[in-house]
Structure formats: structure tokens, C-alpha cells
Amino acid sequence: MRNQKGMGLAEGAISTAQEAGATYAEARVQSTWERMFVLKNGEPQPSFFSEGYGIGIRVISGGALGFAATNDMRRSAVNQIARKAVKLAKASSPVLRRPVVLDESKATKKKWSPPETKKVENADSAWLRSVLLEIEGRIADGRAGVKLPGRLLYLGAELEERYYVNSDGAKVEGRLPRVGFFGSLTAVEGGATAQRFIQQGETGGLEVVKRVGLVDKVEGEAKVMGKVLRTAVKPPTDTLDVVLSPELSGIAAHESVGHPQEADRVLGREGAQAGESYLKADSLGRKIGSDEANISDDPTLLHSNGFVLVDDEGVLAKKRLLIKDGVINEFLQNRATAQEFGLKSNGASRSVAFDREPIIRMSNTFVEPGDYSTEELLKEVKHGVLFKTFTEWNIDDKRLNQRYVALEAYLIEQGEVKGLVKSPVLEITTPKLWGSVKARSRHMEFEAAVCGKGDPQQGAPVWTGGPETLLAGIKLGSR
Numbered sequence: 001m002r003n004q005k006g007m008g009l010a011e012g013a014i015s016t017a018q019e020a021g022a023t024y025a026e027a028r029v030q031s032t033w034e035r036m037f038v039l040k041n042g043e044p045q046p047s048f049f050s051e052g053y054g055i056g057i058r059v060i061s062g063g064a065l066g067f068a069a070t071n072d073m074r075r076s077a078v079n080q081i082a083r084k085a086v087k088l089a090k091a092s093s094p095v096l097r098r099p100v101v102l103d104e105s106k107a108t109k110k111k112w113s114p115p116e117t118k119k120v121e122n123a124d125s126a127w128l129r130s131v132l133l134e135i136e137g138r139i140a141d142g143r144a145g146v147k148l149p150g151r152l153l154y155l156g157a158e159l160e161e162r163y164y165v166n167s168d169g170a171k172v173e174g175r176l177p178r179v180g181f182f183g184s185l186t187a188v189e190g191g192a193t194a195q196r197f198i199q200q201g202e203t204g205g206l207e208v209v210k211r212v213g214l215v216d217k218v219e220g221e222a223k224v225m226g227k228v229l230r231t232a233v234k235p236p237t238d239t240l241d242v243v244l245s246p247e248l249s250g251i252a253a254h255e256s257v258g259h260p261q262e263a264d265r266v267l268g269r270e271g272a273q274a275g276e277s278y279l280k281a282d283s284l285g286r287k288i289g290s291d292e293a294n295i296s297d298d299p300t301l302l303h304s305n306g307f308v309l310v311d312d313e314g315v316l317a318k319k320r321l322l323i324k325d326g327v328i329n330e331f332l333q334n335r336a337t338a339q340e341f342g343l344k345s346n347g348a349s350r351s352v353a354f355d356r357e358p359i360i361r362m363s364n365t366f367v368e369p370g371d372y373s374t375e376e377l378l379k380e381v382k383h384g385v386l387f388k389t390f391t392e393w394n395i396d397d398k399r400l401n402q403r404y405v406a407l408e409a410y411l412i413e414q415g416e417v418k419g420l421v422k423s424p425v426l427e428i429t430t431p432k433l434w435g436s437v438k439a440r441s442r443h444m445e446f447e448a449a450v451c452g453k454g455d456p457q458q459g460a461p462v463w464t465g466g467p468e469t470l471l472a473g474i475k476l477g478s479r
Contacts, residue, residue, distance in 0.1 A: 006055070007173075009078045010165050013057050016082040018167060021090065022059035024102060025082070026166035028312060029055045030354035033121070036156035037128035041149070042136050047125045048156075054354035057082050061089035063099025065336075069355035102335040105315045105345045107168045112309040113175035114302065118206035120177040123157030131155050131209055138219040139185070146226025150186030150195075153218075155179075157206070160352075162312075170314025178305065178461060179208035180448055183218055189229035195391055196221055196407055201448030201461060203307040211303070224389075224408050232422035235409065235478050241384030241438075242426060242471040243377065243412065246445035248387045248404060249367040250464030254449070256430040257295045258365040260399035261322050261330070262348075263337035265360075270453070278400040278430065279328065281341070289326035289434030292370065296321050297332065299347070299363030305448040306363030306462040308350065313358060317347040322365075323434065332360050352458045359454050367466030370440025377441045377468050379415035385424050385476060386410045386417060403427045405479055425477035433471065441468040 010027035017025035031053040038045035054071035055078055066089030068081045132153045139148055160176040180201030187194045198221055202208045209215075244252065260277035264270050267281065279286075298319040299308040308317050313335050321329045332348035333341065337360065350361040370377075378386075391407035404426045411418040428436075446465030453460070 006073065007163050009055060009073060009075060010163055012075065013055065013078050013082040014165060014167050016079045017057060017059045017086055020083045020086040022061045022086050024060040024167055025057065026164065026313070027055060027057050028162055028164045028351065028354060030160065030162040030351070032158070032160050032353055034156060034158040035123055035125070035128065036154055037125055037132060039132045039136055039151070039153045041151050042140055044129060047128070052353055055081070056351070056354045056357070057085045058357060059085045059089050060100055060102070061086045062093030064089040064092035064096055065100050066092065067357045071354070100336050101339045103339040103344050105335055107166065107170035108310050108314050108316045109171045110310050111173040114177070114203040114307050116177050116205040120157040120159050120179065120205050123179070123206055127206065128155045128157070131214070134215050135218045138215060139222045144219055144222035144226065146187045146189055146222060146229065148185055148187050148222060150184065152184040154182040164312060164314055166314050168314070172310045172314055174310065176203060176307070177205055178203050179206060180305070180461070181214055185222060185225065187222070187225040187229060189226060192229050194225050194229055194407060196225055196389070199448045201305045202303045203305065204303055228408060228420055228422070232420040235385055235421035235424035235476055236411070237476055237478060239473055239475050241381045241412070242474045242476070243381060243384060243386040244469040244471065245386065245388045246443070246465050246467060247389055247447055249466030249469040250365070250447055251390065251393055252402070252404070252433060253295045253367050253466060254362065254365045254451070254462070254464040255393070255395045256399050256402055256433065257322050258297055258332070258362040260430070261328070261332055262360045263331040263333045263341065266331055267337060267340065275397045275399070278398040283328050284331065286328045287326055288328055288431055289323060290437045291325045292437040292440060293323050293326045293434040294368035295323040295365070296368055297362050297365045301364050301463070304364045304446065304463045306460070308363055311347040311349045311358070312351045313345065313349040315345045315347040315349070317363070320346050320348065326434065332362065334358070334360050350460055352460055356454065356456065356458050359458065361453065361460050362451055362462055364446065364463035364465070366444070366446065366464065367440060367469055369442045369444050369467045372439055372441045374441045374443045374468050377439055377470055378412060378417060380439060380470060381412045382414055384412040385421060386412055387424065387426065400430050402430070402433070423479040425479055426474065427477055428474070436471040436473060437469060438472040439470040443467050
């Protein structure tokens with residue numbers, strides 16, 4: 001945290017809010033720091049630097065929630081904001097259908113941060129630029145075996161620091177350094193085009209770039225784009241098996257399991273902001289997939305992009321088993337939604353900045369590993385297609401109907417991976433997808449992503465991932 005003053009202001013805000021009539025109060029002092037460098041077709045773009053520091057105060061008064069924030073860190077301004085939050089809650093109270101009540105989760109006292117070898121604060125523009133130029137040197141001018149007239153590369157380092165206290169006794173101090181990359185590549189070959197978006201990111205310091213093998217990974221992706229454009233043939237459209245790679249398993253888990261199992265969506269509170277859910281409050285215990293469908297969300301994964309050890313309501317984070325043996329096992333909960341379900345919060349409340357209210361969020365959502373090696377799983381396929389990477393996906397508002405278009409995809413015949421197939425399309429419902437899971441490999445990989453939700457928008461860093469996942473009896477389309 002920047003200094004002890006912020007901690008004192010947070011604790012003072014709790015007292016001020018209680019004096020103004022709050023039955024519950026919390027204060028979060030949060031600073032954000034980010035530096036980003038951009039290359040567009042080899043040309044440096046204006047580098048990006050942002051910094052934020054302030055306090056957010058949330059209260060309950062008259063059974064209603066009130067939230068207010070400020071970046072004016074004078075004590076008088078913070079106390080004024082604390083009173084404003086109470087005033088807002090009191091004004092909302094008369095129109096409530098039922099009062100907001102928090103569960104009795106144990107208040108956490110903890111100081112935490114992920115391992116970090118080289119501090120992210122050392123990420124100046126020169127370092128960021130040097131990494132991107134190394135990538136550019138591998139892929140520009142056809143050096144990766146394909147023309148890439150569209151190359152947009154971003155590399156950023158960021159740091160979140162927060163101090164959180166509440167009137168239940170929680171006291172949490174956290175430091176979250178991250179390094180992240182985003183790349184958009186457009187390849188052209190013989191009049192055909194292909195596009196690939198690449199995201200990589202982890203918590204930690206500047207060592208993340210080498211740990212994820214960033215430069216080699218981007219070069220490898222570019223080479224594959226050329227092979228796809230030169231050699232891919234039309235995919236089969238009869239009924240077959242589909243093997244989803246870790247990348248495809250992960251995006252499917254995030255979009256069709258993580259989002260619809262956010263308790264605020266289930267209760268209808270996100271409908272006008274980030275979407276609805278095909279699930280209802282009584283869907284816990286509902287069979288939605290095969291016995292092989294097992295999907296979790298775990299904020300405690302070391303190095304993960306969504307790493308969090310204590311959430312922004314002072315609740316200790318833990319692994320959430322969203323779907324267990326095909327059954328809806330758990331929703332992502334904060335303290336208020338957990339109380340409505342007669343449960344305890346599972347630590348899923350997050351905020352990305354001091355002036356954003358904490359809401360229910362995913363962290364690292366993934367398909368659980370199975371018992372097969374990758375080779376053994378592929379041997380199970382007599383006729384099928386392996387979706388290795390995607391170039392496009394979309395899903396409806398209730399997270400029920402979805403579509404995935406592969407970029408790198410291969411025909412599988414009698415357990416052997418054959419040549420590339422062009423743009424196979426998996427269009428499927430959530431129950432059909434997870435009901436078709438036949439087997440999972442032991443091999444696990446993760447991809448970085450930014451998950452959007454809320455109003456104002458909150459882009460939260462996450463991981464998506466899993467093993468190779470075998471789906472049986474699928475009919476594909478083509479584009």
C-alpha cells in the first residue's frame with residue numbers, strides 16, 4: 001500500500017459511516033498502476049500509462065446498499081463520501097422488495113501477494129518495446145512463413161494494491177502484479193485470409209515473459225496460420241467426435257458454465273448489464289452434463305491471471321466446484337447472494353478499481369483433468385476433428401446457445417491425427433455440449449483473458465483452460 005495514511009482513512013471511514021447510521025460498512029483503498037507499449041505493423045504507437053488511487057466505501061443502512069468513492073484522500077473528503085454512501089442507502093431503502101442481508105462468513109485478516117522475481121515497476125517503455133520488437137523480428141516480412149500485413153502487438157505491466165477493512169473485523173492487504181500480452185495477427189495467402197487473437201498473462205513480475213515462452217509462442221502461432229491457409233481442406237459434416245483442446249475447453253467453460261453460474265445472474269440482477277442465465281435459483285443439483293463433465297473455478301492457482309487469495313468482501317478465496325459429475329454443484333457467490341441461498345460466500349466478489357463496486361466474478365475457470373494421456377484420448381476417436389485454436393466464438397444472452405469456429409483444426413481417423421481442416425464450426429447448446437463429454441486428458445493448459453461485466457464496465461483478468469476434452473456424437477458445420 002502507498003502509505004499508512006490510506007489505511008487510517010479506511011478505518012476512519014468505517015466509524016464515520018456507522019455514526020451516520022450504517023449497520024454495516026466496508027472501505028477499500030485501492031491503487032492501480034499500468035504501463036503499456038504498442039507496436040502496429042512494426043511502428044511504435046503512443047505508449048500508455050495510467051494510475052489511479054482512491055477509496056471506495058460500501059454500506060448497508062435501512063436494509064439497502066449504498067456505494068460511493070473518491071480520489072480525494074483528504075480526511076474530510078473521505079468522511080463526506082462515507083456519509084454520502086449512507087445517504088444513498090437510506091434513499092434506496094423504501095423501494096426495496098426485501099432487505100440486503102450478508103451471510104456470516106468469517107472475517108479474514110491477511111496480507112497476501114503472489115511470487116514476484118522482477119518487480120513490475122521496472123517495466124519501463126524501453127523494456128516493453130524491446131520484447132515487442134523481438135516478437136516483430138520473428139514474424140514480420142514473411143519470416144514466419146506467411147505474410148502478416150496486420151500485426152497489432154500490446155505488452156503491459158500492471159500493479160493493483162489494496163487495503164480493505166469492514167465492520168465485521170476483516171483487515172486485508174494485497175498486492176497483485178501482472179504482465180500481459182495481446183496480439184492480433186492477420187495473415188494473407190493466395191487471396192485467403194485468417195485472423196488470430198493471442199492473449200497471454202500471469203501474475204508475477206517481468207519474469208512472466210520468459211515463463212510463458214511468449215516470443216516463441218507468437219512465432220509458432222504465425223507459422224500455423226500459414227499452414228492453415230495453404231493446406232486446410234473442408235471439414236467433414238457428418239456425425240463424429242470432437243476433441244476440444246485446452247483453449248477450447250477453457251473458453252467453453254468460462255462462457256457456458258462460469259457466467260451462467262454467477263449467482264447475481266441467476267437471481268436476475270445482471271440482466272440489463274451483462275446478461276442473464278438459463279439457470280434458476282432451484283437449479284443447484286440439476287443434471288446438466290455427463291458424469292465426465294467437471295468444471296471448476298479456482299482463484300488460488302499460483303501464477304494465474306485471476307489469482308486472488310482474499311476477495312473484496314474480506315472472504316478467504318477457495319476453489320469452487322461449479323459442475324461435479326455433470327451436476328450443477330455450486331454457484332459463484334458473494335455474501336448477499338449466499339445469504340439468499342442459505343449458504344456461505346465462496347469468495348467470488350471482486351472489484352478492478354477503487355471506484356467500482358465489488359461484484360461476483362470468475363477468476364480461473366477450467367475443465368478438470370481426467371485419466372487419459374493426450375495420446376490415449378486421441379486413440380479413442382475413430383472419426384473426428386480436433387479443435388486446437390479458435391478464431392471466433394459467440395454465445396447468447398442466457399448462455400445457452402453457442403458457436404465456436406476453429407482456426408487450427410485437424411481431422412482424426414482411427415486414432416491418428418491427419419491434415420488440417422478449414423474453419424469447422426461447433427454450434428451447440430450448453431446441455432448438449434457438457435452432456436456429450438466422454439473423456440478428458442490429464443494434460444492441462446491455460447490462456448489469459450479479460451472478462452467483462454458490470455456497469456460501469458469492469459474488465460477483470462482471468463484464466464481459462466483445461467485438458468483435451470472428448471465430445472461424442474457431434475455434427476459440425478463449416479464456414
